[in-house]
Amino acid sequence: MSIDTLTGRFVALTLLFVALAEVFVLVPSLSSFRIDYLQTRLEKAQIASLSLLATDEDETIAAELESELLANAGVYNVVLRRNDVRQLVLSSPLPGPIAETFDLRETSLVMGGVDALRQLTDRDDEVIRVIGAPVNQAGQLIEITLPTGPLRRALLDYGLQVLIGSAVLVGLTAALLFLAAQRLILKPIRRVVSHMASYAAAPEDTRSIIRPDARIAELREAEAALASMQTTLTHSLKQKERLAGLGQAVAKIAHDLRNILTTTQIFADRLEDSDDPAVRRAAPKLVNSISRAVNLCETTLAFGKAEEPAPTLSRFALRGLVDEITEAELLLSESSGNGRLVDFVTDISPNLVIRGDQEQLHRVLSNLLRNARQAIEASGRPGTIEIAASETEQDWIILVGDTGPGLPKKARDYLFQPFTGGTRKGGTGLGLAIAADLIRGHGGRLELLRSDESGTEFRLVLPRGALIENILPE
Template sequence: MSIDTLTGRFAALTLLFVALAELFVLIPAVSNFRTDYLQTRLEKAQIASLALLAAPEDESITAELESELLANAGVYNVVLRRDDVRQLVLSSPLPGPVAATHDLRQRSTLRSALAALRQLADRRDEVIRVIGAPVNHAGQLIEITLSTGPLRHAMVEYGLRVLIGSAVLIALTAALLNLAAQRLILKPIRRVIRHMASYSAAPEDARLIIKPAARITELREAESALASMQTTLTQALKQKERLAGLGQAVAKISHDLRNILTTSQIFADRLEDSADPAVRRAAPKLVNSISRAVNLCETTLAFGKAEEPPPTLSRFDLRGLADDITEAELLLLDRAAGPPLVDFVTDISPNLVIRADRDQLHRVLSNLIRNARQAIEASGRPGTIEIAAAETDHDWQIRVGDSGPGLPQKARDFLFQPFTSTTRKGGSGLGLVIAADLVRGHGGRLELLRSDGNGTEFCITLPRGSLGENLADG
């Protein structure tokens, strides 16, 4: 039985506490034995002295008889006080001076226990005086002298007998407690462990969910909590499995649909050269619709990937990246019918160099700027999109703001949840989700700073250290 197991520790603690309890019992027991031993010597000495006093006054006892009476009583001298007269009844030579006096008439539990412990610790054979009250009121007091050697020997023998009995009791108690713990506590715990192991092997199997059956309240509560957790996890895994299957199907459909739409886009571009004025006017709208459909397919495919690749960091000019994105957006504006409604303002120092994955940051900024442009266009009023950046000792901060109508409350509540944050008809609601994932991959964060009637502003924060130092430069 290892001490590192619950069984081993429970058994060790049981032995320890039972041994401590027996120790607290042993000390008073030995103390009482010492008091009884001395009281017995007083009684024997009283009987011996009364036998002598009962003899006729004209007859004296022999020295041999006196020695035999003293030996039977286990004492050296016996003194009786009767009628206020102190009388030496029996006597013999003392082997040494009297070392201490003990008055049994003044009994104290603590004092008796300390005297017993000192008696056990002192190996010297000394002479002590013991004073007590005679039995049956046969005098005022009785006083004896005796040797401590036999007393200590008797105390040691008695203590050993108590210890042996206690050891048997300790072993029996520990065995019974361990058996009870095995049956009442450890067996239900092992049952829970077996259920957890079998469930972890197949968490999608609802048959492996534990059924609370423990009789102990705490263990039953633990089993109920485990069953609730397993039920929730199993349902979540099944839902994720269904979503994964649906995602694969959508990804396949989006892939094939994107190829079809790309071909359609090529042919739609040629309609702008048609001789029919109505066809030429409708061609840009058709191209834009197909472009949005292609973008939706590409976005869905990107989101359907298991995970984005880790960023490959490199140092590049942020102003140049922002200019590339705004130029691409301006080309789309130029192709749209009617005058452009959006104006771009870039407030980035030409000397600002950041360290990030250029392609991933291009996707992040493109999503934010495209959302801002589409929001302004949807409002039908001219607006401005501003891209600004700053750096501190710890990070880079890139802000993308617009003067559009702002996001509705529903969109703000589900801002970074897929398929729920879109406010545009035909949108997928994946742009911000993908952007936030890409920024988190850099160890940064994407936050909505404000969104009201005056427009919307997002902030990208990228750390300058830690994560970048652990990734290879491109």
């Protein structure tokens, strides 16, 4: 068991904290033992004194008997105070001066602990005086003198016993905590790690997604979060696979469609020589539309390879581009069979010139205006689409707003994600995703400002700085 593991650190901290607790227990225990030791010496000395007092006053006891009584009591001298008279009952020569006096009638547990530690660490054998109250009211006071050597040895023996017992307790506690940690914490953690490893080996297999069932609340929350992440990731991987397959199919279709449109463009060019004036007027618009369709096929092929071309920058009047798009949308609105429900309002100065890829911005604005028109037509109520533009020292700003019914919540949550942010029923959600990608290619951003029952408004920001101008030269 290494200290670098969770179990090792858990057990080490447990041992440390239990050992600290035992230290706090040891000191009061030593204090109590010391007081009991001295109290026992007082009681034995009192018994020896009463034995002596029980003899006749005229009788004297032998020196051997007095020495034996003092040895059994473990003291040098015994003094009793009875009837306000202080009497030396038993005595023997002292080996040295009295070093200190302790009155057990006034000793607290804290002071007793300090005295016990001091006597435990003092290696000198000294003589101390101990004062206490006699038991069974056999006098007013009893006073004894005794050596500190036996007291120190008794304290050492008692402390060693306490430490051995504490060590056994600490070991048993650590073992129980280790087993509990292994079963309650580490086993569920290893289960989570095992699920993560198996999921990493086959993230598309839904059977490898963890099912939260831990009994510990925190681990259960972690398992639930992991399960949610795995479910989302598996769904995303499957969606990426479907998108990859669909991209290949779209690339093949775009390739063939480009060839067809190229041929159509050749025939459309000949319409400009028609004798019909209406055909000659419509021919340039038809050629432009076919050219854009061919360009769209080519860029779709690049998008299918995740190689959207960098914008080819040029300066152009924004008003002309917007008028061209609105004119096309009006024709589509009038040919829908429901009558004209949409009015376009353009608030753009004819002198406003911006720098960008005209074809890519045409795709972006066409997508936004078409989505707005279709939303209004789907509601069956007349509405207005407004296109406005302005410029600052740093950016060109284009606003596209409508008075339609607003976007549903799902569309707002996944607005710029392909195949998830569709704004209308039957839509794929690719339009806004591609539009946002094209704007990012210009170094700008496409934002949804608002969407509610009063309508929807998008903001398109194109930077004017040197960074965007250095993408490609004109």
